[in-house]
Amino acid sequence: MTRAVWVKADDSVGDWDVRRARITTALEAGADWVLVDEADVERVRELGEINVAAFKTDGDVTLIDDAEDDEELEEPADAYVVGKDGEGDGTIDLPGDFSGSADLSTLRRDADVERGAYVRILGKEYEAFAEAAAVAADYTIVIGDDWTIIPLENLIARIGSETMLIAGVTNAEEAKTAFETLEIGADAVLLDSDDPDQIRRTVETRDAAERERVDLEWGTVTDVEQIGSADRVCVDTGSLLEHDEGMLIGSMSRGLVFVHAETAESPYVASRPFRVNAGAVHAYVRTPDGGTKYLAELQSGDEVQVVDLDGHTREAIVGRVKIEKRPMFRVAIDTDSGDHIETLLQNAETIKVATSEGRKAVTDLETGDELRLFYEDTARHFGEAVEESIIEK
Template sequence: MSELDPDTDPDRGSETNAHPEDEGEGEHERETESDGHSDADGGRSPVDEAADGETAPTADDGDATGTGDVDAGVSPVEGDRERTVWLRADDAVGGWERRKRRITAGLEAGVDWVLVDRRDVERVRELGAVNVAAFDGGDVHVMEAEAEDPGGADPDLAVAGKGSEGDGTVDLPPELAGSADLAALRRGEVGGAYVRMLGEEYQTFAREAAHDADVTLVVGEDWTVIPTENLIADVGDRTGLVAGVTSAEEAAGSADRVCVDTGTLMNDDEGMLVGSMSRGLLFVHAETADSPYVDPRPFRVNAGAVHAYVRTPGGETRYLAELESGDEVLVADTDGETRTAVVGRVKIERRPMFRVAVDVDAAVEGEDENDRVETLVQNAETIKVAADEGRTAVTDLEPGDRVRLLYEPTGRHFGTAVEERIVEK
């Protein structure tokens, strides 16, 4: 998700309350780290200066600073987040010559994406090599001089929301039933969503859009009413879970077991990703189910032995033994949707353990041969995994049962994925 500051005038670099269709507006969108904090400082951006005819310095590492048209945010992409710079240059900026100057300045400053109306896609590509996103069906402010040349090139990303529900042109339907923008996303007709935060209902709309969109562009109106962090926490990442076959499970003696107690109440389909091998992390349910042995603890995941890895935000891992109060872990559901949770407490106790081994089919992951990953979990019926039959206690697993796990055939150093062959067994 990209979160955008209130709209700004590209000539003055000062904040205005104009709508996107107002003359002189343009946004410059930047994706940042998962904490949602902006890197924008005071002053004007390199793109602003170049748009006024001055020389634009090259952006360092694809970044840009300045209030003006610089807007910061995050995007829920799988694995590590990639910092990118977006430049808005649709007809809200003005006529083509003005848009052209703005795009040229952006290319010189090193932007990664240019957001335009569909008729300008080919024009942008003629100016330079850059990813081009275009509003889908959003050419509602076509100027008379340009109406004869609508263009027809396909963008790298089609974006819904301009001239429709996303920017408030069309009212949001009650409970979002029958939303045209959401329907276009779910049908795959567009891959991006543009949402102006015109009220609390637009936070819900943005969250729903982000579940189906590759990129969600959010224009903030009043972040004291709708905190940025709420959207980031609601949307989170998406993690691809695959099915593996349980080939064996057996008692493995006693070990130091870790319970991760979070400051978050988890749902029945949520848990954490843990495993002895960093390339294969088993989905372990939170303790939300009723049990004759213990009351539910929906804030807790009985995660496994101290040596095991647990998935954390940003596509990284930590050892369970390293976790402490205040750390962040990744909470996932059985569909692969994830969010961040803060650790409130870690309990380490000596407990009897099970060794669960899972074979990952090479055909599933495109590898040359099957791979086996495993982990140690407590030998107790309250520890449950996601099997084809639903939530299943590890004590009830049978050879051949299919369970859910995150499989990434890559090595890791200090929790970060590396391009290196590492043998774990």
């Protein structure tokens, strides 16, 4: 599931300076949408590229009666209809004026129009209102003034598969809860906060909710052999990597060795915390989608997967790939499952791998050392896992 972060920046949050500050932070942090008033749409466009949702001041769509029976549900004071035009310009309009109620048939889905609803959950009847609106809504924004988990659980269970459910939050912790509720979570959150740190942390929470966690295991080194020179690849990313982070690299796609980023200082060379000296051109590197690429294929702008020692992952953009001829080691490893894998690593003390005794230079590796690795009993075809018999040795 792809999660999204919306940032609320309509006139209810303050004057244009306050709204602009929220919008600018949302742009810089990587939020997906901003929610503004119709009059601010062009202003937002001038600030940068982001999807814009706009409260309309003269909306002509009305909403709605109770879908469960013929009794009209009194219209909540803060309920709006979303309409997205079919031109694909990334704008959603939210009409804000209502003059009664209408049958749900007036909100039927249309191939050229995406619709949705914005509802404050002030009581149980408002849950019913949101459920009824979601029947015809592509987007359903629900705001809890006195928010508890139960209404969100109810809405996820009842309408989560029918609409993009967007939960109103005021900080990153609430966003994390919204994304995790019922182990399914809301599709998106609408953040109402002036705090730049909360906006950034909410985007980080979105990213963390989407990231894979891999199961790392130990393998036992059975041979470390100095071999000749090969074309070695350094992967320089556009991110600073942490001390416990690296990439998963290997000659065989089913078994990839954890190779540390060059974050450690050395008597011979300064640290390069954006770099992983990854191995020879033929080797695989794991990508954020769970696939693999050959190191030789990588180029500026590609994404690679960064992994820490606990298996947490994140993505990094490749800024540069350096290929140079260097002397190499062949490292052979037996996995816990009895399989045998290998990889080639440069013969240099600055290249570190993760062992059960801690970070260790490849030049110090010995038979019997335990290495951190990722193993999956599957074959790969063009980087994608396949159910077929392939022999790698």
